Amino acid sequence: MCTKADMHLKDRMKPAQKLDIAVIGAGWYGCHIALELKKEGHHVVVFEKQPDILQGISGTFGIRLHKGPHYPRSKPTREACRDVFEKFCHTYPELVVAHEQSIYGLGERDALGYASKVTPEVFHDVCNESPECRTLDVEQLGFAGLISAYDMDEPSIVIGNRLRSALKRRLHHASVDVRVGCDVKEITKADSKQQVSVDDSVHAFDVVVNATAYHSLIPAGILKSLPVDIEVTYQACIGLVYEDQTPQDIPFSFIVMDGWFPCIMPAISTNERPCRDYLIIHGAYTVMGSYDSLQEAQDLLGRLDDAVIGTKVRSHIEHELERFWPGYTARFVYKGWRGATLPKLKTRAEFRSSLTFERDGVIYIFPGKINNVFNAAEETLTLVDYISKQRMGVLPLAAQSTSAVHTCNGVCYTTQSAFSTATQELAQKPSAGEQSTSNLQSLSIMDPEFGVGVEL
Ligand SMILES: Cc1cc2nc3c(=O)[nH]c(=O)nc-3n(C[C@H](O)[C@H](O)[C@H](O)COP(=O)(O)OP(=O)(O)OC[C@H]3O[C@@H](n4cnc5c(N)ncnc54)[C@H](O)[C@@H]3O)c2cc1C
Known part of the structure; x- marks a missing residue:
């Protein structure tokens, strides 16, 4: 009591x-x-x-200083990001790098053919919770497969x-x-x-x-x-690093929402300019497995190697990047991958x-x-x-x-x-078979040798 x-x-x-x-x-x-x-x-x-x-x-993946739109279905997460955003920039100015553009696009269809989990109206409202948000003309952007897109002042945090x-x-x-x-x-x-x-x-x-x-x-x-x-899952996560062959002085990010879509963000680990390295994660292809125990997630991560990532995962990722950014593979060259295990709460709203x-x-x-x-x-x-x-x-x-x-x-x-x-959000779990990031078993889908997992 x-x-x-x-x-x-x-x-x-x-x-x-x-x-x-x-x-x-x-x-x-x-x-x-x-x-x-x-x-x-x-x-x-x-x-x-x-x-x-x-x-x-943190030193590997903690890149985006989130303003909220990456979590269009979780209001408490967006509010918590925004509440402390200015304080973070003020406290750690030397660790925050502004972008030329931070583009959030709403994808038409995700990697598995599903429509985005949020409507264009919800996505518009969520992006516009940041007052500086600008609507972009998707026809002029040079990207493809987007319903709408917005640019906001969402910077990166340095890593490494x-x-x-x-x-x-x-x-x-x-x-x-x-x-x-x-x-x-x-x-x-x-x-x-x-x-x-x-x-x-x-x-x-x-x-x-x-x-x-x-x-x-x-x-x-x-x-x-x-x-x-609450319920917790441990995930073996990876990110692929690409080098920009025509780097711009000020970095950018390009995030497609909301489902099994790609994210491109700058991986800034030195003071050198321009920024050349970008980290790619993808809703469907970079959470390699989800487990009840940390040990299982660590075991899977330990079994990953350059052959699996550099062939199977990479080809899915590059196919996806080309789908939204025609010409991506001509400009960006694959450099390698990084991995970590991450605990995640199982909640319907993410x-x-x-x-x-x-x-x-x-x-x-x-x-x-x-x-x-x-x-x-x-x-x-x-x-x-x-x-x-x-x-x-x-x-x-x-x-x-x-x-x-x-x-x-x-x-x-x-x-x-x-x-x-956020009691209600924490208590609401995804139902069995529901499309959720907390039950991803991507590697077993891409490579059945690694065992049968929950379907995406
Ligand atoms: C692929 C991916 C992308 C992400 N992208 C973003 C993003 O763009 N923006 C964002 O805000 N967040 C992002 N996150 C989430 C964020 O990076 C993490 O939630 C955050 O970095 C966790 O910080 P931490 O200090 O808890 O963990 P860590 O940085 O892992 O620190 C924990 C430390 O504890 C040490 N440790 C563990 N056990 C012991 C022990 N027994 N004794 C002594 N030391 C111990 C470890 O060695 C480690 O150094 C991402 C996560 C992943 C996996």
Whole structure:
């Protein structure tokens, strides 16, 4: 049962106590949350298992600083993207690169012959939620197979070494203690402390933030304690990299919606201009498999090689790109591919913002878009403050909920959380056989040797 006690959001402005906090995982979520916790005066240690920061999903794929139209069926996702868009640009100006054009087109038919999942009217309205949105003349654009198209100021976030060096500088400047090559094996509770085990050593903290992209240290059965019944799938995702033979000084993006369509976005990992590398993902062909366990998704990713991607996947992708951009393959040359495993929520509306919740002194982050690092950090600070006030006795330990934090089944989440604001979307799952990105098994369709999967 959920009850309320008294703590207001504004109270978070004055941290009750400086805590020792471990952040596990140095992707976009871990790095940003560590910086925000440090600003509040907490003692923060980041543990990253890789030899360097940002070697996971963020440093490879976190490209578009979304304004919303990529999620035409999920209003909460679009709102969450827009709410923090300006804040992101303002906080990380050196990491945001403006485009010549960011084109969102509504495709006539997707790769499997289906009509777009949204009507031209809905697509128009969704794009025009961004006030600067311009309607483009599809006849003059030089593309094909589009019903309508819009241009908006949706920039890219840099990735790779450029992102890595910039965030390293910020973490160093803020004196955040970052320990790389530290694979956290276990978190155990001892009295009021959390014991974090790394190799042979154990470190004690007041609070732990699990920012491992929901990959590690997730207690069995925790989903059952959450206030909304959510389902998670782990996906083996890839992206294909192409080099632009006639690169323009200012990059562009071209996204076709809404279904099994292609996306072209700049992959900016250096300060060099012009931008030559573009990353291609496709609704039908780059989510190679969807599984209940991370291990299965990682196994599939481990089995992919240049032969499978460079032949089977690439030919489907290039066929699709030519369909919407006649002449694409004459201008862009295939360079290679990248892969990662991504957790995704199964929702009918394709909800893609982050979820943040706490149990037993550990704050779990289920990642969304890169924009949502701000939502996750804000919610983390509120939860940390709640824990700290409970420990100081400002709030009774038995306090179930406050005006800023709800508690259900021992799990705490904030009133800003998607558990509070997008309950209905989170609860609505795609039905069996429904066309959804959460049950994609593209590789088994393109290459039956990899096993029979759910039909697209
Ligand atoms: C193909 C694709 C395209 C995408 N495109 C976009 C886009 O255009 N725009 C956008 O906003 N988002 C996009 N996303 C989503 C976005 O990139 C991710 O949701 C986000 O980067 C996740 O960030 P993270 O910090 O949670 O994860 P990560 O960046 O993966 O960081 C997690 C870190 O935790 C570390 N770790 C894991 N376990 C442990 C452990 N036990 N001990 C220590 N360290 C550990 C990992 O090594 C890793 O460094 C895309 C995702 C994919 C897959």
